[in-house]
Amino acid sequence: MSASRSDSATTLTLVQGDITEQAVDAVVNAANSSLLGGGGVDGAIHRRGGPEILDECRDLRASKYGRGLPTGAAVATTAGRLPARWVVHTVGPVWSADEDRTHLLVSCYEQSLRVAAELGARTVAFPAISTGVYRWPIADGARTAVDTVRAQIEATPDAFDEIRFVVFDDHARRAYEAALAED
Template identity: 85%
Template sequence: MHTRLTLTQGDITQQTVDAVVNAANSSLLGGGGVDGAIHRRGGPEILAECRALRASRYGRGLPTGQAVATTAGRLPARWVIHTVGPVHSATEDRSDLLASCYAQALRTAAELGARTVAFPAISTGVYRWPIADAARTAVATVRATVATTPEAFDEIRFVVFDDRSHAAYQTALAEH
């Protein structure tokens, strides 16, 4: 089986997939950007499960580069996989943490049995990761991860919001 990597421009909260990946903050309690949109559209069930995670395994929050799943609430998906992207730094290479977000989210998706997964452009909003570099890291990591378990997924979808991001992901998908 070959996993399809696809690209779409639109709203990640409207993707009909098994799992939507949330570019969360470490608190898991909602925020701005993709995180806020997922919590608003998904409803209180997501926040309730996030609060339970904070009360148990993640008392100090979800570490950067890790991933954890909750219900998708009212989203047209079964699960939300929350991952905390790194803040971009001009003086420190944090690309391994960004790559870990994609790899750990896919590991979590495989454990859940999710066959279709939608990713946002992690860390490219308020965390200021340059979109071209973020797209290359995302595509390379997803390709490397699915190559180890090609039968695990049917489709990995990159969902971007604007034209600039769409162009960056198109370029990254064409490069490999």
């Protein structure tokens, strides 16, 4: 299942499927701060991508991110055995009913696109960052993702050919369809 919508020269696409199967320049990983793999999207990317990704993540931990990658930041590694060229790792915020952390979620999308552009990636696939184990409400997460990506496309209209939102289930697909339908 996929749907497309063009915003300037960049196409926004919604795909229900497996992010590890996306043949794009850069796949975004909803990583944990350790950069060493985990559950959900992070674990799937590390498992399917193979040891090359973990090796580069260990090097990043040893050189720049000894305390881990900060929430909202992004960094790239090889994609290993994935059908992509790079993995852009970003650490999403844990949702809180007591504190608005939207700025951190926005930063995940902004920084991931910045890193992807620096790499020369023309096609990027995003998961629904923070909406799994980090409990971010899917409708708000989808709106934040779509609004942030659209703002980045408007600011740099020729940077990307396609930005793909890859969701796992029907519930997330419906949330992204609603967010993409808004203008």
